[in-house]
Amino acid sequence: MTTCTVDTLDEEEVSTVHVVDDDESLRMAMTRLLRAAGYHVQSYASAGEYLLRRKPGMNGCLLLDVRMPGPSGLELQAALQNDRDALPIIFLTAHGDIPMSVQAMKQGAVDFLTKPVESKALLHAIKGALAKQTSETHSRRSMDEYRNRLRSLTEREHQVFVGVVSGKLNKQIAADLGTVERTVKAHRSQVMTKMQATSLADLVHMADTLRAAGYVTE
Numbered sequence: 001m002t003t004c005t006v007d008t009l010d011e012e013e014v015s016t017v018h019v020v021d022d023d024e025s026l027r028m029a030m031t032r033l034l035r036a037a038g039y040h041v042q043s044y045a046s047a048g049e050y051l052l053r054r055k056p057g058m059n060g061c062l063l064l065d066v067r068m069p070g071p072s073g074l075e076l077q078a079a080l081q082n083d084r085d086a087l088p089i090i091f092l093t094a095h096g097d098i099p100m101s102v103q104a105m106k107q108g109a110v111d112f113l114t115k116p117v118e119s120k121a122l123l124h125a126i127k128g129a130l131a132k133q134t135s136e137t138h139s140r141r142s143m144d145e146y147r148n149r150l151r152s153l154t155e156r157e158h159q160v161f162v163g164v165v166s167g168k169l170n171k172q173i174a175a176d177l178g179t180v181e182r183t184v185k186a187h188r189s190q191v192m193t194k195m196q197a198t199s200l201a202d203l204v205h206m207a208d209t210l211r212a213a214g215y216v217t218e
Helices: 024-036 047-053 073-080 098-106 119-151 155-165 170-177 181-194 200-212
Strands: 016-020 040-044 061-064 089-093 111-114
Touching: 016 024, 016 047, 024 040, 024 119, 040 047, 047 073, 061 073, 061 119, 073 089, 073 098, 089 098, 089 119, 098 111, 111 119, 119 200, 155 170, 155 181, 155 200, 170 181
Parallel strands: 016 040, 016 061, 061 089, 089 111
Antiparallel strands: none
8 A cells, every 4th residue: 555645634524444354464554544644443353353343323434355254344244234323335455356346336335445555545435435424324313303203293283294295285284184274274383393394395305305214105
């Protein structure tokens, strides 16, 4: 791996890079490089060690070798694929080929790099992986919050919510539900309060997000 001068991160940008590789000298080199760039680093000698030491809610990304004793990098990726807390993965290997890289990318890898790797390319890939993790974490937290707000609605409020985000007028919703417009207005006010919506557009955005995840049906 070539060396280069690296820019350090601002305090709020510091994240952890989890290096999983059975080559101790490689792990040490990566640790030096990444710490010089301002990252926290955790290293693991095998996929099994990573699985044993990982904790829910860890942040950062995985820098993962493909060929290791025990489970391979691709097997670790497959095991983590449906894990809610799985971190973005960058593969770094001396034994990669096209089918292997295609498999890794199809399973969601952020990048597939070959040893020796240029420091600039590696740091660029890590920056991208961490940005992906930040975005996914934000989206997941928003979804959790929206889902909790939705669950706080009564059955009738939920019906009004669906009507409102479908673009129906209060009069139409009242007719659909066999009630009066005044009652719909009262429920609509409760919906806005419980969903913490600042506007109709805000409420529709939440509904679209929840609908995409299957939490709202027409």
